[in-house]
Amino acid sequence: MIAPLVHIRPGRPEDAPAIARVHVETWRLAYAGILPDRYLVAMTEARQAAQWRGLLHRHAGSDTVLVAEIPGTRGEAGTGAVGTIVGFGSCGRARGGPAPGEVYTLYVAGDWQGCGVGRRLLGGLFRALVGGGIDSAFLWVLSANPSRFFYEVMGGRLLARRQEQIIRPEPPAVTHSFSDPELEAALEAAPLGWADPG
Secondary structure, three states, rough: OOOOOOEEEOOOHHHHHHHHHHHHHHHHOOEEEEEEEHHHHHHOHHHHHHHHHHHHHHHHOOOEEEEEOOOOOOOOOOOOOOEEEEEEEEEEEOOOOOEEEEEEEEEEEEHOOOOHHHHHHHHHHHHHHOOOOOOOOOEEEEEHHHHHHHHHHOOOOEEEEEEEOOOOOOHHHHHEEEEEHHHHHHHHHHHEEEOOOO
C-alpha cells in the first residue's frame, strides 16, 4: 500500500483514544508469540487511552508526543479528530542510559507499516530532540521484535542488551543509539509536516 499524505503533528489529549487503538493493535501484532497471550489480551484501549490522556496533559512541554495522521479521513468516533491516526511516537530526556535523549515509543498501525510513516515519525522525534538541544539519543526494543531492524536501517547502532522489565520472565531487549550525524541524516530524510511518505 502506498500511503497518502501523512501529517506529523504534536499529539493532543483528545488524540488519546486513537493513540490507544494503535498502541494496543501494534503490541498485539508485534509481540504475539513474544509476550504471553494473557498479557496482550489484558491490554485494553480504555486503559491505554486513560494513560495517554494523562501523559498528554501532564507532560505538555517536557516530553514530545507526535502522531501520524491521514488527513481528510473520517477520524475516530467521538474525538472530533479531523483525520485518522495511524502511528505515534514519543521522546524526551533520557530516563537513564547511554545518551541524553531517548525515544520512548514509536508504533505504526500494521496496515501502514512499510509506507514511510515510521520514518517520518522518527524524523519528527529527532527534530524535537535536536530542537531541545539533545545531540544523541537511544531507544530500547525487544530483541525478538522483527521491527527492530527498522532502527538499524535508520542508522541506529546496536549498543547493548538487557532483560526488559515488562513481565516475568523478562524478555531480552536491545538498545540502538543515534549520534548527531544519524539524527541529522534522519531529519533530512524525514521532513516534518505534510509529506509523501514514499
